[in-house]
Amino acid sequence: RLHKLPFRFNTPRFSLPSFSIRAMTSHIVGYPRMGAKRELKFALESFWEGKSSTVDLKQVAADLRASIWKQMAEVGIKFIPSNTFSYYDHVLDTTAMLGAVPPRYGWNGGEIGFDVYFSMARGNASVPAMEMTKWFDTNYHYIVPELGPDVKFSYASHKAVEEYKEAKALGIDTVPVLLGPLSYILLSKPAKGVDKSFSLLSLTEKIVPVYKEVVAELKAAGATWIQIDEPILVMDLEALQLQTFTNAYSELASSFSGLNVLIETYFADVPVQTYKALTSLKSVAGFGFDLVRGTRTLNLLKSGFPPDKYLFAGVVDGRNIWADDLAASLCILEVLESIVGKEKVVVSTSCSLLHTAVDLVNETKLDKEIKSWLAFAAQKVVEVNALAKALVGKKDQAFFASNATSHASRRSSPRVRNAFVRKAVAALKDSDHRRATSVTARLVAQQKKLNLPILPTTTIGSFPQTGELRKVRREYKSKKISEFDYVNAMKEEISKVVKLQEELGIDVLVHGEPERNDMVEYFGEQLSGFAFTVNGWVQSYGSRCVKPPIIYGDVSRPRAMTVFWSSTAQSMTRRPMKGMLTGPVTILNWSFVRNDQERHETCYQIALAIKDEVEDLERAGISVIQIDEAALREGLPLRKSEQPFYLEWAVQSFQITNCGVKDTTQIHTHMCYSNFNDIINSIISMGADVITIENSRSDEKLLSVFQEGVKYEAGIGPGVYDIHSPRIPSTEEIADRINKMLAVLDSKVLWVNPDCGLKTRKYSEVEPALRNMVAAAKLIRTKL
Numbered sequence: 104r105l106h107k108l109p110f111r112f113n114t115p116r117f118s119l120p121s122f123s124i125r126a127m128t129s130h131i132v133g134y135p136r137m138g139a140k141r142e143l144k145f146a147l148e149s150f151w152e153g154k155s156s157t158v159d160l161k162q163v164a165a166d167l168r169a170s171i172w173k174q175m176a177e178v179g180i181k182f183i184p185s186n187t188f189s190y191y192d193h194v195l196d197t198t199a200m201l202g203a204v205p206p207r208y209g210w211n212g213g214e215i216g217f218d219v220y221f222s223m224a225r226g227n228a229s230v231p232a233m234e235m236t237k238w239f240d241t242n243y244h245y246i247v248p249e250l251g252p253d254v255k256f257s258y259a260s261h262k263a264v265e266e267y268k269e270a271k272a273l274g275i276d277t278v279p280v281l282l283g284p285l286s287y288i289l290l291s292k293p294a295k296g297v298d299k300s301f302s303l304l305s306l307t308e309k310i311v312p313v314y315k316e317v318v319a320e321l322k323a324a325g326a327t328w329i330q331i332d333e334p335i336l337v338m339d340l341e342a343l344q345l346q347t348f349t350n351a352y353s354e355l356a357s358s359f360s361g362l363n364v365l366i367e368t369y370f371a372d373v374p375v376q377t378y379k380a381l382t383s384l385k386s387v388a389g390f391g392f393d394l395v396r397g398t399r400t401l402n403l404l405k406s407g408f409p410p411d412k413y414l415f416a417g418v419v420d421g422r423n424i425w426a427d428d429l430a431a432s433l434c435i436l437e438v439l440e441s442i443v444g445k446e447k448v449v450v451s452t453s454c455s456l457l458h459t460a461v462d463l464v465n466e467t468k469l470d471k472e473i474k475s476w477l478a479f480a481a482q483k484v485v486e487v488n489a490l491a492k493a494l495v496g497k498k499d500q501a502f503f504a505s506n507a508t509s510h511a512s513r514r515s516s517p518r519v520r521n522a523f524v525r526k527a528v529a530a531l532k533d534s535d536h537r538r539a540t541s542v543t544a545r546l547v548a549q550q551k552k553l554n555l556p557i558l559p560t561t562t563i564g565s566f567p568q569t570g571e572l573r574k575v576r577r578e579y580k581s582k583k584i585s586e587f588d589y590v591n592a593m594k595e596e597i598s599k600v601v602k603l604q605e606e607l608g609i610d611v612l613v614h615g616e617p618e619r620n621d622m623v624e625y626f627g628e629q630l631s632g633f634a635f636t637v638n639g640w641v642q643s644y645g646s647r648c649v650k651p652p653i654i655y656g657d658v659s660r661p662r663a664m665t666v667f668w669s670s671t672a673q674s675m676t677r678r679p680m681k682g683m684l685t686g687p688v689t690i691l692n693w694s695f696v697r698n699d700q701e702r703h704e705t706c707y708q709i710a711l712a713i714k715d716e717v718e719d720l721e722r723a724g725i726s727v728i729q730i731d732e733a734a735l736r737e738g739l740p741l742r743k744s745e746q747p748f749y750l751e752w753a754v755q756s757f758q759i760t761n762c763g764v765k766d767t768t769q770i771h772t773h774m775c776y777s778n779f780n781d782i783i784n785s786i787i788s789m790g791a792d793v794i795t796i797e798n799s800r801s802d803e804k805l806l807s808v809f810q811e812g813v814k815y816e817a818g819i820g821p822g823v824y825d826i827h828s829p830r831i832p833s834t835e836e837i838a839d840r841i842n843k844m845l846a847v848l849d850s851k852v853l854w855v856n857p858d859c860g861l862k863t864r865k866y867s868e869v870e871p872a873l874r875n876m877v878a879a880a881k882l883i884r885t886k887l
């Protein structure tokens with residue numbers, strides 16, 4: 104499959120020109136698995152629904168792998184990865200490789216097949232799935248290994264070797280990629296019921312023998328290089344963890360002989376101590392570092408690099424969609440050569456390309472100028488190779504020139520800069536964005552206006568999104584129905600949702616968000632500075648992908664975005680109607696962001712746009728406004744040293760959106776996680792009047808924050824039931840939950856609400872669940 108770039112070159116790796124004095128070396132850390140048109144997604148889902156066979160699924164997968172390998176080979180990449188494909192998740196693949204299947208999946212040994220594998224990933228009729236969590240600070244989710252002292256590790260999935268052989272049969276010698284033992288162990292959690300004194304680290308020496316078997320088999324199959332990913336090395340490791348790393352690799356050393364091993368790190372620079380430990384490993388041939396997110400990587404390298412090792416220099420950004428600044432990268436590579444020696448620099452991506460979109464050629468609707476600024480995975484492969492060639496004196500002048508032109512166009516394009524927005528952001532500096540009065544005083548003022556019962560009930564915003572609703576939105580977008588018809592359909596839906604909430608006796612209502620496809624896209628589409636792709640999918644988990652908007656320019660709000668819907672909804676009821684917005688940090692964290700400006704600058708711009716919206720809502724008579732910050736926590740930098748700065752601007756951005764409202768306007772926020780014990784002070788300093796949080800899956804954890812005596816004076820609504828499950832909670836169960844919360848929280852601040860938005864549920868689940876929720880609140884009110 105060829106990729107039409109303006110100046111593509113096509114150098115089969117099998118026939119590198121022999122006049123080259125130095126061989127150019129290029130490497131790709133990993134590649135998206137889903138396919139440019141999400142072929143794997145559709146194949147998986149059809150297989151799961153029983154509509155296609157194992158053979159069909161395997162064929163789609165093999166075709167995808169082959170096309171990726173061939174593409175890289177055609178471009179000229181020297182180190183082409185294999186085993187970066189996965190049917191669901193590469194951490195789960197490692198669990199399968201190590202035979203670490205939790206007993207409840209009933210595996211009886213032997214090679215792990217789809218049955219056991221997909222049961223772990225998705226659950227089956229009798230057993231729920233394993234837990235899923237975010238992969239570092241990305242939006243990719245991995246299946247968390249569950250390990251205990253009794254796990255009997257064994258080599259139970261030969262996928263890495265099979266894929267290596269598969270590529271070889273196609274004439275392509277690849278670098279098999281394994282997730283390393285330390286990362287695997289530290290990404291795991293102790294299995295349920297395991298003694299508290301159990302240490303996961305102690306299992307490292309038990310899994311190393313399996314790694315040895317795998318490595319030996321890869322070597323026997325003909326592999327000359329293998330890549331071991333140890334991204335955990337970028338975290339702040341404890342001394343014992345680092346020692347375990349060193350021990351594990353010295354144990355592995357014997358199996359590395361006769362083989363070149365690359366240890367790959369990504370997503371940040373590695374701490375100094377770790378860098379020392381890592382680069383003192385004698386048995387490996389090369390080290391890979393992130394030079395994009397790893398802002399201190401260059402300094403580390405300058406401080407010293409072992410003379411006989413290869414440096415895999417991750418200069419091309421694997422986390423974003425921008426065309427690389429080739430001239431700038433070439434400069435860095437030349438500096439690196441001067442440090443580690445010519446011949447020793449291998450040009451690479453900053454991390455796996457899994458985290459970027461697949462192929463720009465499929466973007467048929469993107470504005471031409473913006474498109475010229477972008478590079479997706481397929482284009483990044485070409486960039487890596489172009490840099491590697493340039494480094495050995497075979498610079499493709501035309502390719503570099505066109506790259507320089509697109510960068511110049513991006514720098515000078517009037518659509519990127521908006522003087523008015525820049526002035527407004529500059530004016531924010533040094534001012535205090537907190538609301539003037541204390542939250543306690545504000546709550547009193549709000550209560551006078553809202554007159555809510557104790558333990559007020561509310562929901563998080565969305566109501567079930569029916570197929571009918573999606574169809575109406577789709578038809579309106581494609582101009583199949585008129586604006587008039589669309590607005591009427593939405594009004595009808597809102598009226599239905601309002602009536603239902605009134606009938607249920609909910610205190611603070613929502614309009615149900617029927618007009619929104621996605622909480623970020625909806626706002627991005629109405630803000631300036633955003634672009635949207637048609638196929639820019641990125642894997643989120645399993646077969647699920649997201650299509651993040653691209654923020655390419657200064658953000659502004661040409662006109663009100665939600666006021667019409669919220670005031671229409673308010674006009675249908677005498678109860679307070681919550682206005683519903685997505686917060687700036689969440690919009691930022693769920694988009695591809697600019698790389699020509701600091702993240703916080705972009706965030707402040709979004710904050711100002713949302714601020715305008717908040718104030719327009721207030722003027723339109725909306726006195727409760729919820730600003731969702733579902734993704735605030737996931738933007739937290741991996742390294743502790745960088746967290747305070749992030750939290751500072753993230754909190755400020757939220758404050759900016761609502762610091763100008765009256766005391767009587769009640770600001771809510773919502774968060775999709777409860778694991779914020781470590782950032783609770785930042786959450787408090789956001790200054791929301793009411794915060795609703797996901798909680799139903801981790802009661803104790805959340806409540807322990809308050810037991811520990813954190814001073815919390817604002818309203819708080821820890822979700823009383825799990826909306827991620829179709830189960831309908833009983834009144835007693837919800838009442839029990841509320842009582843537990845009352846043991847640590849003052850009844851004056853407690854709100855009663857579900858965990859999160861209801862859009863993925865059915866009305867047949869939502870109605871009875873909310874009915875029970877209101878009944879539980881009423882029951883407890885009578886007892887207070």
Ligand code: GLN
Pocket residue numbers: 563564565616622683731733773774775859860861862
């Ligand atoms: N208001 C949004 C909803 O209810 C919030 C979704 C979220 O937190 N992810 O759908």
Ligand code: ZN
Pocket residue numbers: 563733773774775776797858859860
């Ligand atoms: Zn949520």
